Amino acid sequence: MLKKWMFTFVLLLVLPLSVVAQDIPERPTTAGFVFDYQNVIDDAVEAEINEIAKRLQEEGKMELMIVTVPTIGELEPYEYGMKFFREWGIGDAEKDNGMLIYITTDMGEGNNVVRISTGYGMEGSYPDSETQRLIQTYMKESLKSGDYTSAFANVVEAIRVKEDIDYTWENDGAVIEEMSENTEESEETLFEKITGIFFTIIGILFFLIMAGVALLIAYVVLEGIFRRLQGLFYWIFEAIFRKDIRSKGYIKYLENKKQEQKKNKARKASGLYYDNHYDSSNSSDSYSYGSGDSGGGGSDDRF
Incomplete structure (x- = not known):
């Protein structure tokens, strides 16, 4: 039992x-x-x-x-x-x-x-x-x-x-044949779409990069021209009126900038200058990734 x-x-x-x-x-x-x-x-x-x-x-x-x-x-x-x-x-x-x-x-x-x-x-x-x-x-x-x-x-x-x-x-020849043609066409259409999207993105990125470069160049050039015209204006005004019309703050800024440039030159000459540049190839914090098998x-x- x-x-x-x-x-x-x-x-x-x-x-x-x-x-x-x-x-x-x-x-x-x-x-x-x-x-x-x-x-x-x-x-x-x-x-x-x-x-x-x-x-x-x-x-x-x-x-x-x-x-x-x-x-x-x-x-x-x-x-x-x-x-x-x-x-x-x-x-x-x-x-x-x-x-x-x-x-x-x-x-x-x-x-x-x-x-x-x-x-x-x-x-x-x-x-x-x-x-x-x-x-x-x-x-x-x-x-x-x-x-x-x-x-x-x-x-x-x-x-x-x-x-x-x-x-x-x-x-079912007609159905299969039509499907076969659609298969080839769909593959071609998909490739064309992907290619078109890819080149469109590349074109937009290229345009943005070139526009940025152009704006940067324009800014640098215009800033240089403005600085030169400003300096020329100050020089003419001082030559005529025997008076420096530049603000005290701006004059102090120029003096501080010159002093900082002199200090940097001295540091470079003595080997104490710190270059804040990250080199990933020499960093101990870099990662290496493995890969594995996913099977079928x-x-x-x-x-």
């Missing part, structure tokens, strides 16, 4: 953990790159996505996996993606060039997950900003409307264009 109660107690402890730790599907034994467990991708388009993924692998670009599942349970999207990478071994062992794109279908509107996970070797070409762009530009709207086929076809086409893989779609990356969103 005691053993029965102990077994029941242990079962109650383990059962919640098994619910929270959502299992992923077992590693497939059949060849392929698309595993539509929820049967939401059109079969003909699925076959073409498989073909593109095959060519990506054959040309050493990446190992792309497409998966649809009902839910990720209580796991975070990145944790669920990591489980796939570990248990399926996605990507070449040496290149670590795996990419996983998965979605959930049964977590409810606004809670379903789309995630793109990448291996270490993909972070150069597909940093988090790029994987987020792929989701937002090519998948999000189609997923929200329930068009899973277009979502996967569009993102795979964007990857095909980026990786320069030769392939012509047979199914990726991005996700809800729909």
